[in-house]
Amino acid sequence: MIEIRSVTRSYGTFKALDDATLTIREGEFFSLLGPSGCGKTTLLRMIAGFDDPTSGAILVDGQPMDGIPANRRPTNMVFQSYAIFPHLNVEQNVAYGLKRLRALAQVSLVGLGKRGATELSGGQRQRVALARALVMRPKVLLLDEPLSALDKKLREQMQVELRRLQQAVGITFVLVTHDQYEALALSDRIAVMFGGRIAQVASPKEIYQRPANRQVADFLGGMNFMKGSVVEANGATITLDTPGFCRVRTDRPAGFSGNGHATLGIRPERLRVLWDDARASHEISGKVVERHYFGEITHLVVDVPGFEKPLSVTETNDFGADDLPIGAAIRLGYDPDALVAMAD
Amino acid sequence: MTAVAEASASPRSGRGHRRPLLQSERAQGLALISPTLLYALVLLVAPIAVVITYSFWSQDYLTVDRTFTLDQYRIALTEPIYRDLLLRSLWVSLLVSFFTVSLAYPIAYYISFHGGRHKSLWLFLITIPFWTSYLLRVMSWKVILGYNGVLNSGLMGLGIIDEPSTALLYNTSAVVITLTHAWAAFAILPIFVSLEKVDRTLVEAAKDLGDGPIRSFLRVTLPLSLPGVISAILIVMIPTVGDYVTPKLVGGKDGVMIATAIETQFKRGANWPLGAALSVITMIVVTLMAASIVLIIRQAGRRIR
Structure with a gap:
């Protein structure tokens, strides 16, 4: 559905995104997870068309997006600030892209149509932003930290709603978040990013249980790290001795140099x-x-x-x-x- | 007994405790605004009161008759010369505010959206013409538009005209051109400020929802910057109705406006009450026009959506 082919975005000498390659499947709930400044929002904005890659290519639905402005891309965005038009009411906001109001019901905003945009609560604003994007029937819905402005209780409630909504509409969702629990709870797959690079792309369970490196492991909840010495390294597996723990034979970790030391985590x-x-x-x-x-x-x-x-x-x-x-x-x-x- | 007295006294003392505080706050507030308030009373309210009072009197040569009369208003409203002058003043001020705002908006837009790091430099450059006096700026337009002026010699040099055109100076369009230039910065600044307040993600959202650059401008940027446009129009329009220097210097016979007529009444005409009545009528008409323009623009803004 979305193909990111070695995309780099530099600002002067600073690389906000460094040679990112990624495939997002159709109908998938995909999350870009990482700390602030890791390049996740830059990548999302490039998919939306608000920013252009310095090099590399982005394809949506097989179409190269190079030179196609945001208003002609099959994507729609839910902004972090929601970007609700303050001079329009709910109905006018939702119908901004076209004159279809079906989406109002889908995200339970019935009865709010005539209300002014400035009179809405945080949760309602988020729903308006969602509805406004969904009426466009996008092939991909892009969500830029849509829940970060909400308090914990409401956020958890909206997470459940978001997941239900995605399953109901069957559209590909790409979510940007720095909240690991949100990513784990919502996603089919997650890309963990650090410093402009993609560290690991996998299912939530795999990312949590088999993190690719210490950074990923540390970002997704706590982990005890121990120094282990490699006693045997075959093509696909390594055997590791760690004082206090039993000898372990596991899959060869990504980026393992071949011998010497490795890190054991629990x-x-x-x-x-x-x-x-x-x-x-x-x-x-x-x-x-x-x-x-x-x-x-x-x-x-x-x-x-x-x-x-x-x-x-x-x-x-x-x-x-x-x-x-x-x-x-x-x-x-x-x-x-x-x-x-x-x-x- | 004492307990009862205390019980009945305590709510009162509670209230009594609050009142001095409120009073002192009010007193503080008054003290803070008093210099400005005094200034406004002495230099704004008092002169207007004097003008209004005079407008109900009459004058015969040098003696002022202080009996109440509506004669001056009758004259001011029935004499065609005053009606024409007032209409012309309103028309000129409308033209000036229209041209000023139309020219100022793109400049303000450019600075706000594409000024980058140099925004303050751009704003600074815009204020440079205001370092010289208003009179000098008006006079320099005389040099540009005059019979042997820059524009005429330029056009002749290019062979577009054979002899100097007299249509450039001493008419209404010369007044409009001069005033449009004179008020430019006063229109650019409020429009710039309201454009700065437009959340850029709203423009992105409009594009995301399918709007091209022109449509997103008309549907989001323009309506959200309307407050700036309205204040620019008012800032330019209200003072230009009563402008006196520019018509006098570049307007010629054709460009006379109501302020000149008012001046004549106070000076050569020696009819202060009539001048006062003309002033009051002008003030009322300007107020009404300003209010209706605000309403019309707001309505139009709603229509765009």
């Missing part, structure tokens, strides 16, 4: 506290040095003898992790499948 929630005489196939022993209470969960910082850094552990409060005294000796269990190898 998510804090994949380490679980073993209560009383519970046993796990793989165990680590340590001492609680910090405890942070978060309501349904508790974050524990566990010092393990021989480790450079203490381990972060996220534990549910069902068994009393919130009552663990500082200094308590505990055992942690893990599943070898939860260990991820990454290039240094």
